[in-house]
Amino acid sequence: QTMVSQEPSFSVSPGGTVKLTCGLGSGSVSTSHSPSWYRQTPGQAPRTLIYSTMTRSSGVPDRFSGSILGNKAALTITGAQADDEADYYCVLYMGGGTWLFGGGTKLTVL
Amino acid sequence: QVQLMESGGTVVEPGMSLRLSCAASGFTLSSYTMHWVRQAPGKGLEWLSVTSSLGDFKYYADSVKGRFTISRDNSKNTLYLQMNSLRPEDTGTYYCARDFWGRIKTGGFFEYWGQGTQVTVSS
Numbered sequence: 001q002t003m004v005s006q007e008p009s010f011s012v013s014p015g016g017t018v019k020l021t022c023g024l025g026s027g028s029v030s031t032s033h034s035p036s037w038y039r040q041t042p043g044q045a046p047r048t049l050i051y052s053t054m055t056r057s058s059g060v061p062d063r064f065s066g067s068i069l070g071n072k073a074a075l076t077i078t079g080a081q082a083d084d085e086a087d088y089y090c091v092l093y094m095g096g097g098t099w100l101f102g103g104g105t106k107l108t109v110l
Numbered sequence: 111q112v113q114l115m116e117s118g119g120t121v122v123e124p125g126m127s128l129r130l131s132c133a134a135s136g137f138t139l140s141s142y143t144m145h146w147v148r149q150a151p152g153k154g155l156e157w158l159s160v161t162s163s164l165g166d167f168k169y170y171a172d173s174v175k176g177r178f179t180i181s182r183d184n185s186k187n188t189l190y191l192q193m194n195s196l197r198p199e200d201t202g203t204y205y206c207a208r209d210f211w212g213r214i215k216t217g218g219f220f221e222y223w224g225q226g227t228q229v230t231v232s233s
Contacts, residue, residue, distance in 0.1 A: 032216060034216050034217045034218070034219065036219035036220070038155070038220070040155075045205060045223040045224065045225050045226055046147075046155065046205070046220070046223055047223070048219065048220060048221055048222075048223075051210065051217075051219040051221075052217050052219070057221070087154075089154060089155050091155075091157065091219065091220070093216050093217070093218060095216075096169065097160055097167065097168075097169030097214045098157070098160075098169055098170075098171065099145075099157040099160070099218075100157065101147075101154060101155045101156060101157055102154070103154045104154040104155070
């Protein structure tokens with residue numbers, strides 16, 4: 001069964017830069033998977049950050065950027081802030097009208 | 111502004127059925143593809159199902175295929191998820207989400223989310 005992999009957890013210092021990745025167990029992530037990224041804080045609905053690999057959703061600061069790095073999709077957060085602490089999820093379009101979420105990355109800022 | 115409001119979540123016993131609703135406002139529902147996504151307690155997000163803007167195309171995750179049915183009534187601005195043969199592992203928060211596009215395609219994503227409705231399947 002195809003799985004989308006993300007780092008279970010990551011830690012970054014305030015002001016630092018972090019790259020969260022999104023891989024595909026059975027191959028490489030490409031722009032055709034149209035990766036999108038979402039942030040979720042406890043008790044809240046997810047919020048869209050990035051879509052179509054690298055396009056920022058409305059209102060998302062340019063500290064957040066998306067890319068393809070090697071065979072994975074990546075979400076880069078620069079100048080990390082305390083309120084960036086959250087769970088981050090990537091989603092890939094798998095074709096045939098189906099999408100697949102990664103397991104999520106719990107980001108700690110300390 | 112775009113608003114999505116899920117309802118219908120409750121506690122049910124295994125094997126029972128439940129229908130969730132998602133009331134849309136602030137936009138024309140018939141112009142957009144819509145999704146259902148769920149989240150088990152303390153777990154990650156799981157995409158469940160999608161319906162195209164006019165309801166002519168529908169797709170499901172393997173975990174719910176044959177048990178769940180997505181539908182929509184654009185005249186009532188409402189999306190539905192009929193859930194049959196419920197299992198304890200179906201417990202979680204169910205979100206509806208609006209896609210960016212009107213048809214199901216590469217590039218689709220979950221642009222707007224509701225706040226979710228809680229479903230608990232337990233005896």
